[in-house]
Amino acid sequence: MKAFAKYGAVALMLAAMTGCGDKGGADKAADAGKTAGALTIGFSQIGSESGWRAAETKLAKSEAEKRGITLKVSDAQQQQANQIKAIRSFIAQGVDAILLAPVISSGWDEVLGEAKAANIPVVLLDRQIDTADASLYLSAVTSDTVEEGRVAGRWLVSTLAGRDCRVVEIQGTIGASLVANRKKGFEEGISTAANVQIVRTQSGEFTRAKGKEVMEGFIKAEAPGSICAVYAHNDDMMIGAIQAMKEAGLKPGSDILAVSIDAVPDIFKAMADGDANATVELTPDMASRAYDLLAAYKKDGTQPPKWVQTPSTLYLPDTAAAEYERRKDLY
Amino acid sequence: MSGWFMEARSRLALLALVLLANVLVAPGFLELRLVDGRLFGGIIDILNRGAPVMLLAVGMAPVIATRGIDLSVGAVMAIAGAVAAATVNAGHAWPVAVMAALGTGLACGLWNGVLVTIFRMQPIVATLILMVAGRGIAQMITEGRVLTFTDDGLAGVSSASLLGLPLPVLIALAAAIITGLLVRATALGLFIEAVGTSPRAARLAGVPAPGILIGVYVWSGLMAALAGLIAAADIRGADANNAGLWLELDAILAVVIGGTSLYGGRFSIGLSVLGALILQGMRTCILRSGLPPELNLLLMALVIALVLVVQSPACQPAIARLTARLTRKGTA
Incomplete structure (x- = not known):
């Protein structure tokens, strides 16, 4: 039909x-x-x-x-x-x-x-x-893809308020300029904070399935409880990573902070459920x-x-439910 | 059986090497823990993540044995996942969705089989049609989005467990065992190999060649649909653009590492499954190694090249000499 x-x-x-x-x-x-x-x-x-x-x-x-x-x-x-x-x-x-x-x-x-x-x-x-x-x-x-990464990084630094934090990064597809920029931006965003460091980075190829597999690997490779935040270059990979954390018995959003970029409808659903903490909009x-x-x-x-x-707006869980309703028929 | 083991030796050694590399990368890799009646550990991860390619390889090996190839399996995965997701989202129960997906896989396989057998198209061309068009069909079903679903029954295809093992592992092992019995406990395997060696001679010898040919493509379609179900259940959504993307190449590679000749006439289900596990073991190792992701593809390609060179006919005499010398030294 x-x-x-x-x-x-x-x-x-x-x-x-x-x-x-x-x-x-x-x-x-x-x-x-x-x-x-x-x-x-x-x-x-x-x-x-x-x-x-x-x-x-x-x-x-x-x-x-x-x-x-x-x-x-x-x-x-x-x-x-x-x-x-x-x-x-x-x-x-x-x-x-x-x-x-x-x-x-x-x-x-x-x-x-x-x-x-x-x-x-x-x-x-x-x-x-x-x-x-x-x-x-x-x-x-166009959007400023370096700024998107910076906004995500700055959000993490201010949320941590000085707490030590080991971050894992799920990159997009290797070779894309977008990936290099979102990586660079995030690194700039956290460069002022000595307490925040990226300990692992791997490519999730922008897909949910690969994002999940990469996060599973991170959880296995790092000592239990030592990952404090995950930064994904897009929301889809974060949604996969959230599933990996849940299946490993962790609580995404509280045990491990979750910040990603794009602001697609499904990440707002995850934020409304308390599974993700922030997303930066690519309007x-x-x-x-x-x-x-x-x-x-x-x-x-x-x-x-x-x-x-275009502005790189940061969205937090407080508006997530409303944003989901606003976007779900648009995408 | 001992013949199979002799042939499997080199692949088992490879798998052992890959597992060793994993242990070096992540100590504690071999540990198995039982939590809530389900096993957890590195080996389980490899079996679980490798299940889709294992299934594809189980379907691909007989096809390749008939001197054919099925390039459409990745796209069929995407279609099957999309059909399953669309069916549960339309309010049907999850068993209906599973049946619909498997039916779709059978239909896709039948389409390939008919093109190859009745219309005498070269398999690489015939299945290329569905490889390209199939993803388009899946995208139409999902309207280009990731079609998510909340049905726990369908998600259970990936997350449920039985006898301590994740369901995808059991599905893949069951498919491998059933296929192995079908082809080796009956004359079916010989028929398949006969068709691959010489279709004409097979026909003259009374082998129902057209039926066999259609049958292997239908089976491959069914295996791809199972793999697609697992992939969709894994992320609780049908991702038409990415589900199964390039996995047809992984499946062919697994079958080739398993020693099946692309010229047809010889195949092994068990060795193809081993091939799939070797590939997944390498991927897991690279993902967890902490090396820069820019090296992923390069490392994978180098190791595969090495594996295939070692298995090549040119290297076989040298390796036979080497093993003979080693065993002589061992006994002396």
Whole structure:
């Protein structure tokens, strides 16, 4: 049944896209009377590989609706070629601006050059690109992944209030810049406190199953009761680690402090149950900031900063139940 | 039996080496404790964590013996887990979910078997279809999220224990013993090997080759579904993107370490299980070693390369000479 619903949605999207092509002339006629709010924006999204990305797309749509923006979303299904096609099609349709969540960091110069030649501003969402010519895009709205780690580290230091603490770290997939940054940030966050030290670090590959297996190993390899906190680079690995602690007869959240990053719905459930202590949000609401800076740019040419950082907000158990309700249908 | 033991010798020695490495990394590794009627200890951890790959290897060995391969097992794990999670979340009882997952595994195996046998597709291509599409099917069922469930019965597939052993260990051992009996206590194993050696000669000799071929893929699908159930129960959720990811390669490796030839015609269930345990033992050792995680894959690859080089035909005469000299010295 769900499969049919998906195909139905794809068919509708195709119908809508061909429809757009037909009334291109009408759009241009309407251009004259356009206000800064009534923009048409094309959004080349990577895909829907995770709940977070699905939430990013949902929020991009709902925030566009609030502002009276016509948003055209193109799902690239993880392929750069599809993103380049989508951007060319947006240029051909004469959109007012383009949002791009780039699937990889290189190889954008040519197509973004075409957008620049057509005078269409491009805003990057949640990832940066490698280019020698920074004028190819107007701005990049992303989170500060080093800051996310710092917030987590600082929370741990202030919670401990001077108590000695041996921390185990569950890293994401080795080689990702995100992992290097979240590691570096956390190390910076705890660098002021001599009482906090990372004693073990291992990769849980961002998944629940590997996070659980790694935590089981940590518990076995360390002397009983000597682990005081666990820091995971994402919430999913923490959820796996929480299960490992429970199965080993430990109480996550009190015996072992648990801090992770992302703020996905399930970690709020864990916090509400007292199994986790803190999470740092990687907000899926990237598009609204892009809309705001585009509106200002279109209105009076205000140049936005090249890098707009979304806040890395710390969430604690006191708001967990409410946050879970707010997010559970978004992801 | 003694023949099996002769062949198993080198793998048992390897397993012993891997366990020794674990002891060096974490003293107390070999300790077994009985808590609340359940055994805990390093060996149990390896058996427990290794259960999914053991199951996959048990299914994979007969397939490879027919000169085939099943690349879809990882994806079938993801589908089976997703089906089970979706079934309990729809309000059905956990036995229904388990049955639905196993049924899905059988259907996936049947699909592979039909493509290979009736449509004469090369196994690597035929099963590649489901390897790629299967994860997509699983993602559709879970809508791309980790589909969590709270049903304790289904979670029990991973967390329950019987006779002091975790259920996944018992499931994997039972599957290995049943499969071993099926192929060795009957002529089935010989038939499978005959099909792998020469399908035409087998057919002429009266072996029901098409039935055997379909059968091994169906069995592999069933084993993958069991593994998928364990993986989903382990994290109380179906993770369509990651469940069973790349495990088909681990299963093939386990079977190869077990001495099964990729050219077909020869296989051993018991040695394949040993292969799976060797792999898991190495993984556990590396995870607990405290070495930088950047080295995980490199270490794993180096050890596997070493194992396969030692087992290669080129090295066999040298090793035979070495063991002969050692035993001569021992007796002299």
